[in-house]
Amino acid sequence: MLGKYEVRVSLAERSYDILIARGSLQEIGSVLGRLGLSNTVGIVTDRHVAERYLTRIVRSVKAAGFRAVPIILPAGERSKTLRSVSKILDELIAAKFERRSALIALGGGVIGDLTGFAAAIYLRGIPFVQVPTTLVAQVDSSVGGKTGVDHPLGKNLIGAFHQPLAVLIDPDTLTTLPKREWVAGLAEVIKYGMIADEAFFAYLEKHTEALLRRESGPVAQVIKRSCEIKAKVVAEDERESDRRRILNYGHTIGHALEALGGYRSLLHGEAVAIGMVQEADLARHLGICSQEVVDRLRGLVRAAGLPDAMPKVSFNALWQALQHDKKVAHGEVYGVWPEQVGRVRIAPLARDACRRWFVGRGARSGR
Numbered sequence: 001m002l003g004k005y006e007v008r009v010s011l012a013e014r015s016y017d018i019l020i021a022r023g024s025l026q027e028i029g030s031v032l033g034r035l036g037l038s039n040t041v042g043i044v045t046d047r048h049v050a051e052r053y054l055t056r057i058v059r060s061v062k063a064a065g066f067r068a069v070p071i072i073l074p075a076g077e078r079s080k081t082l083r084s085v086s087k088i089l090d091e092l093i094a095a096k097f098e099r100r101s102a103l104i105a106l107g108g109g110v111i112g113d114l115t116g117f118a119a120a121i122y123l124r125g126i127p128f129v130q131v132p133t134t135l136v137a138q139v140d141s142s143v144g145g146k147t148g149v150d151h152p153l154g155k156n157l158i159g160a161f162h163q164p165l166a167v168l169i170d171p172d173t174l175t176t177l178p179k180r181e182w183v184a185g186l187a188e189v190i191k192y193g194m195i196a197d198e199a200f201f202a203y204l205e206k207h208t209e210a211l212l213r214r215e216s217g218p219v220a221q222v223i224k225r226s227c228e229i230k231a232k233v234v235a236e237d238e239r240e241s242d243r244r245r246i247l248n249y250g251h252t253i254g255h256a257l258e259a260l261g262g263y264r265s266l267l268h269g270e271a272v273a274i275g276m277v278q279e280a281d282l283a284r285h286l287g288i289c290s291q292e293v294v295d296r297l298r299g300l301v302r303a304a305g306l307p308d309a310m311p312k313v314s315f316n317a318l319w320q321a322l323q324h325d326k327k328v329a330h331g332e333v334y335g336v337w338p339e340q341v342g343r344v345r346i347a348p349l350a351r352d353a354c355r356r357w358f359v360g361r362g363a364r365s366g367r
């Protein structure tokens with residue numbers, strides 16, 4: 001085993017550990033036992049993940065003495081709906097889940113967000129454990145307790161904060177991830193460098209090729225450092241009243257693009273990559289950062305194989321979509337703007353300034 005790390009998310013009585021260890025998928029049954037759970041466990045997953053990992057998980061859970069109830073949903077962002085949550089709830093009721101029963105979210109961010117939300121509202125809250133199997137989920141969505149579903153007008157507009165009991169990360173699951181999904185996950189990793197850690201950003205610049213080859217050493221380092229940064233920010237501001245908003249860097253424009261594309265055209269990470277570069281360019285336009293910051297970010301985004309150009313969209317459509325962002329307060333859109341690589345600032349965005357930037361982009365689009 002190459003590395004085994006534990007990262008603590010400190011949230012008083014809701015504190016929990018993130019365990020990062022290769023091959024740990026097999027250990028899930030004993031982890032559940034150590035968490036003091038008993039009786040029934042629902043394993044929520046999607047069809048792609050079920051094909052590869054469900055049998056292993058069911059075996060481990062049963063060997064530890066639990067009744068296992070698999071719940072399999074269609075894969076992809078378009079499943080992240082209230083209808084899917086309703087399906088999970090139907091299965092829990094049919095299988096007579098009690099307050100002491102638990103759910104396992106086995107899959108990517110879509111499954112994690114859906115399962116966490118179902119766990120938050122079933123019987124007013126039952127425990128759940130995150131077992132993330134995509135890079136996006138291992139470095140971001142499984143940590144921090146944001147759960148929920150999309151609405152046709154906006155991403156993640158319906159949901160609840162519900163922290164998991166534990167996060168069990170097996171980096172070996174990433175070997176079966178399709179290349180496009182792998183690359184999309186690198187966007188959230190780059191985000192941590194931009195918002196909090198210049199040295200980590202430099203590490204990513206240096207190890208881009210190794211990361212694209214999914215070399216286990218750099219992959220483990222990247223998961224660990226990302227989880228550390230996320231755990232610290234979440235511990236400082238669990239409910240996103242202030243500091244946690246920095247985790248949404250790239251997501252203001254990114255979420256708008258996802259919704260405008262009907263959650264079909266861009267993967268979440270791809271939308272975040274475009275959002276980060278475009279928001280950095282907007283920050284440069286607003287005088288918050290230098291061109292050098294934009295160029296450095298764009299260089300890493302492109303080296304990772306991620307998109308950075310704004311898709312064809314009108315200013316009015318974009319501005320309309322931005323109004324559904326969760327960071328809108330008193331009618332103002334709040335953005336997260338890089339000042340330097342490793343440091344961001346939160347500030348409102350005026351429509352006129354955004355429009356001037358948007359119109360002026362054409363002249364600079366070759367960059």
Ligand code: NAD
Nearest residue numbers: 048075076108109110133134136140141146173176177268
């Ligand atoms: P996803 O859950 O749709 O997974 C991507 C695809 O990879 C799916 O087709 C899935 O079946 C497949 N897959 C998963 N694991 C696999 C594996 N090991 N091998 C092969 N295929 C595998 O998408 P995602 O990128 O993991 O997550 C994106 C979602 O996460 C978005 O809805 C986003 O809003 C959400 N998110 C939430 C938070 C949060 O804090 N809650 C943070 C970031 C992102």
Ligand code: GLY
Nearest residue numbers: 144146244247248
């Ligand atoms: N992904 C944003 C957050 O967890 O706050």
